[in-house]
Amino acid sequence: MLALVAALAYLLGSIPFGVVITRAMGLGDLRQIGSGNIGATNVLRTGNKPAAAATLILDAGKGGIAVLIARATLGEDAAQVAALASFLGHLYPVWLGFKGGKGVATFLGILLALVWPVGLIACATWAVTAAITRISSASALAAAALTPGYLAFLDHSDAVLLTLLLAILVWVRHAANIRRLRDGTEPRIGRKKGV
Numbered sequence: 001m002l003a004l005v006a007a008l009a010y011l012l013g014s015i016p017f018g019v020v021i022t023r024a025m026g027l028g029d030l031r032q033i034g035s036g037n038i039g040a041t042n043v044l045r046t047g048n049k050p051a052a053a054a055t056l057i058l059d060a061g062k063g064g065i066a067v068l069i070a071r072a073t074l075g076e077d078a079a080q081v082a083a084l085a086s087f088l089g090h091l092y093p094v095w096l097g098f099k100g101g102k103g104v105a106t107f108l109g110i111l112l113a114l115v116w117p118v119g120l121i122a123c124a125t126w127a128v129t130a131a132i133t134r135i136s137s138a139s140a141l142a143a144a145a146l147t148p149g150y151l152a153f154l155d156h157s158d159a160v161l162l163t164l165l166l167a168i169l170v171w172v173r174h175a176a177n178i179r180r181l182r183d184g185t186e187p188r189i190g191r192k193k194g195v
Contacts, residue, residue, distance in 0.1 A: 013089025060109030135175035
C-alpha cells in the first residue's frame with residue numbers, strides 16, 4: 001500500500017504548475033525564461049505577479065495535499081512517504097523528462113501539512129531572510145537548513161530524518177545558486193533577467 005501512496009504522491013508532485021500556468025496565461029515556455037526553472041521565483045521574472053503567486057500556492061499545495069490525504073487514509077508513515085514522493089515528483093517530474101524545480105514551495109507545503117507550527121516557522125525564516133537579503137535562494141537555503149533543528153527543538157523528532165533529507169535535496173538543487181552567492185552574482189528577487 002505504501003508503494004501505491006508513493007506512486008500517486010509522485011505523480012501529484014510532478015505536475016509542473018509553473019509551466020502550465022505560464023502557458024495558459026500566454027507568457028511563453030517558462031523553461032526558456034530567466035533561469036529556466038519551473039518554480040514561482042522564475043515565474044515572477046515574467047513580470048506577472050498573479051502567475052507567480054498561483055504557482056507558489058499550487059506547488060506548495062501539491063506537497064501538502066499529498067501528505068494530508070496519505071495521513072487521513074493510512075497514517076503517519078504514509079504521510080512521510082507521500083511527503084518524500086511528492087517532493088521527488090517536483091524535483092524530477094516524469095512529464096518534463098525528470099527536469100524539475102528546486103522544491104522550495106513544495107518543501108514548505110509539506111512542512112505545513114506535516115507539522116504546521118514548524119511549517120509556519122520555516123515560512124517566517126524564508127520571509128525574514130528574503131526581507132534582509134532580497135535573494136530567494138538564500139532564503140530557501142536558510143529555511144531548509146534550519147528546519148530539522150526546529151523540529152528537534154519542538155520535540156517532533158519523528159520528522160527530523162525526513163526533513164534532513166529534503167533539506168539536503170534543496171541544497172543540492174541550489175548548487176549553481178550557492179556558487180553565485182559565493183561569487184556575489186546571485187540575482188535579487190523581482191529581477192526579470194539573469195538566472
